[in-house]
Amino acid sequence: MIHSFTHKYKGYSKVLTLPVKITLRGTDGYFETQGIIDTGATASVISENIALQLGAIPQTYTKVHTASEQNVITPLYEAEIEICKQVNITGLTVTSGALLDGAECLIGMDILSQGDLSVTNFSGKTCVSFRIPSIQCIDFVESAKSSNPIISTNVTGRNDPCSCGSGKKYKHCCGNKK
Numbered sequence: 001m002i003h004s005f006t007h008k009y010k011g012y013s014k015v016l017t018l019p020v021k022i023t024l025r026g027t028d029g030y031f032e033t034q035g036i037i038d039t040g041a042t043a044s045v046i047s048e049n050i051a052l053q054l055g056a057i058p059q060t061y062t063k064v065h066t067a068s069e070q071n072v073i074t075p076l077y078e079a080e081i082e083i084c085k086q087v088n089i090t091g092l093t094v095t096s097g098a099l100l101d102g103a104e105c106l107i108g109m110d111i112l113s114q115g116d117l118s119v120t121n122f123s124g125k126t127c128v129s130f131r132i133p134s135i136q137c138i139d140f141v142e143s144a145k146s147s148n149p150i151i152s153t154n155v156t157g158r159n160d161p162c163s164c165g166s167g168k169k170y171k172h173c174c175g176n177k178k
Contacts, residue, residue: 004115004131004166005086006174013126016119018083020105022046024056025078033104035083037117037128041108044081044094050104051077051096064095072097083107087132089114 007018020035024046031050043064051058058075066072074095082088089111099106115132158171166173 002131002133002135003087004129005084006127006129007084008174009126011126012121012124016126016128018107018128019085020107021082021085022050022054022105023080023082024051024054025059025080027054027056029054031104035081035105035107036103037112038106038108039112039117041106043110044079044092044108045099045106046077046079046094046096047099047104048096051075058096059093062095064097066097081105081107081111083111083130087115087130089132 005018016037017034018037019032021030021032023030031053033050050056056077059078060076061073062076063071064074074097077094077096079092079094080088080090081092081094092110112130114134115130116134116136116138118127118129118138120127120129158175159169161167161169
């Protein structure tokens with residue numbers, strides 16, 4: 001079964017934030033915030049604030065390397081992360097730490113490598129689309145060479161299949177979000 005989401009921004013976005021819901025093993029509650037897609041992060045990270053707010057007890061500790069420090073000892077938690085109310089990752093081991101600019105969650109390559117990620121900036125508007133599991137190699141170079149390119153200048157009709165891959169008609173999917 002394919003799980004996917006598409007998140008469209010009102011304009012161009014330099015930081016790719018998505019709504020996330022985080023549940024930590026051994027706690028009763030959850031924490032809703034914005035997660036930042038970080039392809040430079042090997043693993044997903046939650047803020048120390050989330051662990052504190054949920055009253056989570058670390059499973060163990062590990063050493064991590066951050067963008068600014070080496071061999072930082074940090075707690076590990078088992079988490080469930082729901083992204084855009086569409087994709088749910090369970091049994092995920094996350095670290096906690098101090099994140100920059102008030103961020104509460106980094107969505108790292110431990111999640112992103114499970115599927116296909118696309119980021120586009122067509123007409124000055126950023127769009128992020130993700131699906132699990134990966135179902136094909138998306139190759140823009142090969143697509144441009146073929147007679148059936150991925151990139152299309154055709155406008156999607158209301159009754160055409162939605163380009164996000166949901167299987168729904170456009171008018172019942174992304175075309176209904178106006």
